Amino acid sequence: MKTVHLIQHTHWDREWYFTENDSKILLYYFIRDLVNRLEQDTALGPFVLDGQTVVLEDGLQVAPALRERLQALIRQGRILIGPWYTQTDFLVVGAESITRNLLLGKADCDAWGGYMPVGYVPDSFGQSAQLPLFLREFGIGCAVIWRGWCEQDVPYSEFTWCSQNGSRVTTAVLPWGYGCAKWLPTEGEQAARLLPAILEKQARFSLTDHLLLPNGNDQSPFEYGVPAMLASLKESQQDYQFARSSFTDFFKALQATGCPLPEWHGELLSAKYMRVHRGIFSTRMDIKQLNARLERFVSQALEPLLAVAGRLGLPCPQQAVENIWRGAMKSQAHDSIGGCNADRVNSMVKARLCDGLESAQQLFELNMAMLAEGITAQQTGKKIIVFNPLPHARDAHVRLTLYTPHADFCIVDAAGTPCRWQLLHDEPQDMSLIVQELSNSTTTTWYRKCDILLEAGALPACGYQTFYLQEGRAAGFDASTAGENVLENCWLRLELAHGQLELLDKRTQQRYPAVLRLVDGGDAGDNYNYSPPPEDWKISSDGCLTQWHSARGPLHDTLTLNWHIPAPADAAAREARCCNAGLHATLILSLPHDQPWLDVEVEVNNTLRDHRLQVEIPVGVTQAFHYADQPFGLIQRENQPAALQQWQAENWAEAPASLWPMQSLVMLHNGARGLCVVTEGLREYEIPAQQPDTLAITLFRSVGWLGKADLPWRPGRASGMALPTPDSQLPGPYRAHFALFPLAQAPDAPFWRAVEQWRTPACGYLDTGWSRFRTNPHGLHFPGRYSLLSWDCALHFSTLKKAQHSNALLLRGWNPGLTPVPCGQPAATGTPRRVTLAETPAGATDDVIPPGTPVSWLID
Template identity: 70%
Template sequence: MKTVHLIQHTHWDREWYFTENDSRTVLYYFMADVIARLEADESLGPLVLDGQTVVLEDYFQVAPDNRERVLKLITAGRLLIGPWYTQTDFLVVGAESITRNLLLGMADCQTLGSRMPVGYVPDSFGQSAQLPMFLAQFAIDRAVIWRGWCEHDVASSEFIWRSADGSSVTTAVLPWGYGCAKWLPTNAEEAWRVLPGILQKQAKFSASAQILLPNGNDQSPFEYGVPAMLDTLNEQQAEYRFVRSDFSRYFQALEGETLAEFQGELLSPKYMRIHRGIFSTRMDIKQANARLENFVSQQLEPLLSVVWRLGLPYPQTAVENIWREAMKSHAHDSIGGCNADRVNAMVKARLTSGQESASQLFELNMKMLAEGIDARQQGKKIIIFNSLPYERDGRVALTLYVPGTDFCIVDASGQPCRWQIVHEEQQDMSVIVQELSNSTTTVWYRKCTLLLEAKALPACGYQTLYLQEDCAAGFVATSGEISALENGWLRLTLDEGQISLLDKRSGKRWEHILQLVDGGDAGDNYNYSPPEEDWRVTSDGALTSATWQRGTLADTLTLNWSIAAPVDQLARQQHLCNAQLNVSMTLALDHDRPLLDVQVSLDNTLRDHRLQVEIPTDIGEMFHFADQPFGLIRRENRPQTLAVWQQEQWTEAPASLWPMQSLVMMHNQSHGMCVVTEGLREYEIPADKPATLAITLLRSVGWLGQANMPWRPGRASGMVLPSPDSQLTGPFHCHFALLPLHQGPDATFWRDVENWRTPALGWLDSGWSRFKTNPHGKSFPSSYSLLSWDTPLHFSTLKKAQNGDALILRGWNPGTSLLSSAAPVAAGDITPVTLAETSLCALQKTVSACAPVSWRIQPAKEGKSDA
């Protein structure tokens, strides 16, 4: 006899083709019904509230009077909550966001009464290889997942899933989804007509006699009559024993079973679509999210940590609110962009609002920091902040407003700093300074965007420079004509409109790099779909201008293309170029770094298309590497399952379209090519160019869902709704870098990657401020370092601990090899902790691939400051 574990649940999309306002209203009535029925019948329950505490946060906004009733049901184990704050995506969203999601979910569960100790991921569009690591760090050793699994990965639907760092969780798959037993009849005879078929499918790949029966669906009412119906079936048949259960009881029943082991990611769309197109849908949302995640975790929180130790308050709740609002945009539909236009606008608005709040916190804390610094030189203070835990030289982007032609920037000893103007324009200062807005005279200043050279920046700290107006620069600026971008490592040339790059270290030359390729997209917000007969146009022959510029710190080449292209899918079918795609690309080669910085700007006037930039690697290997949350993953260039997906009737093609956090590379022992991006999350290995990295810059489609696409046959995903905003017409900008590899990804290479991804930031104390604050009366040094951590690990964050007056410092192993790493050096007690910020028993002298390392730094008593 097989034991069938009834799991009653709801799956709660906060938004999708409907808004969060819609779902919150429905939630009010859903929860009122659940509470009333659980209170009226103590035999009912437990009910799984979708594994995310934001459901209750939303509910308490509209029904605060019911809070105590809900807490009583949670404490009694009849409502199961957590462990997540929101049901987050794992492939597009960043590592710190996933960490904070579990951290805030855990905090909510502690407040509300209990936490479901299972990593429940019912609807993520594919599963990260790092999920077991994240769960294990939060003392969760069991997971339930849906999309992405098939028997080509691991034969059974129950298995031990290991991450590369050695973490493992016992995992159960819902092979036919969380809604496979939705809307069951409450009449036993009627139910028995449908249940055997459901149970046979559920047990098809099972390694045991335990079967999961998830009963619930999207925003569906509580099916309170099902348990009694199953009790009746227990009396009428002997093939199955139905039990009112939950995931914990199910896993207890699995104990003693010998389960297969698996390591890796689960991206197989055999039984259910994983929608590979979401990695590039609404690229503006992806960029806004990456910008916010990186700024908060790697710039704002470190700055707040520094000034907190200097005596200023740490606005912890304000920062937590930024994270919570961002996480409301991190669900699979939300961050995927596979929503109605109105919802996508709300998703982006949350991220934009978070960026505004984070930027204002950064500005005000820089202002308060500058206020307390005793000036060493004449002039306006410029604070250069280095969040990385080691001393470094940097190139700092800085915007200045100066009244005259000349200005000088000096360090604390009065020595001039070098800089070069990247862009300059006239600025009406009444737009910037509120005090000038009522003046009858326009005050014009020069607005100068600079690249500033900063030397010996303190680790996790700052130094102060000074802007002296109406003074000579103090150095001889470099300028003049050039015909190539060249430094000690690289040489870039342009020949008949085609770009070539030479790595002087290896002698390797790449021809025709950075080719723009624009093809049709007959897909929707869920999936890229190649048209049945695609017609691609390229940047070849479309170059209209090339401007070379010699600079003091970096040389640049600005290329402008006017590419004749089809305006929409119909024109593409007719091979009709009835529009222009105007693209500008600025290539910058720093004099002191072996990387090529690339800025792309365009005016998107086309519809139903995909724009990629192709970068040949000339690598003959069958695999490549990309980054994932807290690590690197190796992938096949061409998935082997492409040979069988149509024959086996998969729901979607396992195309060679892949997610990345920010990095993808191909290399062998002698040379290679790496692309690092700022918010671009998708790359492709083209079937006809297996040694080429095609980075998706922009994807334009006009439908939420469509049916019968070549790579996704059958029904439409989501809703068949027009989505004109997803065409992303208008200005678009993106930023990435090329880093040629010499003899593999060594420590120098990884340091270059980190320095590009996490630049030092500059801030000018102009004396003008949108908001004023009273003097705080504190005094700060002109240069300061909070701590140092001389490590090959990459910096993840420095922030205040979730609980207590301490700091959390985190890094992670970016490569595939074991790394040695000492403890950080800082004032106070330093202890290793998990991502959950719980203490570890032993120090780690080595760090596995794909592993994070976190430290709790407890200030000495005399160094403590109230938050």
């Protein structure tokens, strides 16, 4: 006899085709009904509240009087909560966001008095290979998932899942989803006719006689009559024993069988039985970029600065930082960050991210201003504070915005030695828009707004250095001059010839012709999935260069290319092969004098609809696999999924397209030749089937529907709703930023150090003495140069922040490559202790860190 574990639950999307306002109003009635039913019948429960504590947070906004009753049920184990704060995405969202999601979710569970120790992920659009790592770091040994699994990866729906560093969790799949047993009849005879087919499907891939039966669905109320109905079937059949259960009880029963479980290593992205919606990696790319910017700025600029400021005696606004993270996580839920929402919802997702970035930038500027206030000037002029968040000293080029009434200015260090800088942009600025005191003036105060790049040498580790702006004094070096059609430094040479770009790696003499070619094709898909038109007509930038100019500067040389690409305005024009519109695009290519990378900015004015714009980067390496980054690691993937040959014959739910997610990096190399692309917020790449030696980075795609039916790459019903989403066409200006890193050999320590330099820039602040807001003097005194700690090792910096539950500092790095590296111990005032991502003692540790592994230190 098989044991059926009834799991009663709801899957609570905060927003989707409806807004969070809609769901909160519904939540009032849902929570009230759930509490009443459980209190009226003590035999009912447990009930899984979707594994995310944000449901409780939202619920108390509309039903605060229910707090004590809810808490009592949670403490009794009749309502199961956690471990997540929100049901996040795992392929688009960054590693620090996933970590903080569990950290805040666990803190919420502790406050409520209950905790479901199961990594419940019912609806993420594909599963990261690193999910076992995150769960194990938080002491969670079990996971329940849905999308991405199929028996061709691992033959059973119960298995041991291993992450890159060997972390292991016992995993159960809901092969037919969390809603496979929704809306069960409460009358026994009807249920007896319906259930056998459901249970037969549930048992199809099961390794043992223990089956999960999830009873619930999207925003569904408690089906309180189901347990009694199942109990009534006890006498009428002999095949199944039904138990009101939980995921924890299911895993206990699974373990008690003693049945050995198969192992799986890697990600789960199969679309054989369920859609994984591979197009979400590039849907609403503006939202993806904003989220990436917020994640990086908070974890790698704001929090490190607050750690430094806190050790110097300034207050730490920890609750404000936590509020920023919680707001971001509400926009990182699988639908929200996926962009597969109604336009109104996408506007709210974007607004939350903008709100978080505004708060983070204000915190950063106020703390920089307070640091500057406490520093005794060693030179004349206005103080410039340059902050280096990395835990090792470095030289850096720092972007700064200066406001000055003078035609000339000089920047010097603490010893009075002039520094080199390069003017990037110069325009007049009405200062009444910047300084509140000038807003009521009867005359306009005009300054120059100068965006510059400052050469800052020997910046201290996790610290700052003071420079000085001396206005009215000549810079003391030659400014930019006109250049030629070639950019060149010690490592690289880029040449423009006949409208195309060729990159030369001078270390190996390897040439990369026709790099950075813009290609625009049709997109007949929706917010969930890219789908090529039945007969696509692709337009490229070949022959469309209208003008170019270059400049040689003190710090880097630039080449600017302008294209006007005739193109079809929409799907109908593309089908008719009619170029009735145009795509205006600008590429700004910068080659620093002191680094082995080519910096690329793309600016596009998007007036087209129903299309996808990619930049193609031929590598000239043909092999079966490539590498991309994933949360806290690097993953090897096949260039062309083998399942492409069989998906249609087997009636898969969705094509296993060669569209892949990345955190920020993809590379194709063979040890002698190769290219790595590192991006700022771009999350999708492709290796086209007809161009297996080419990396195609998706800049953005434009679609006009939330869901469409019968797509060639996704047959059948529409995903979501057949709802127009004109904002998802992304009309107007669009900007993307990335860099090319040629590989002279297999990735080594200098390569990874250069990648870290590009991904984690130093930050600058000019203390003008003017401010939008004023604070009273704090009376503290700070040195002009300061380093909080150092940790000079091969690990990449992840964050430096205040610990969650104490005044200690938390420092984290991770191994970005594919070989083990030593990590050493940070040099800091205080005793560093290794801890987990959960900030609990790490137990036995090793100085050699495996690939794909984070290392966290708690420093008192």
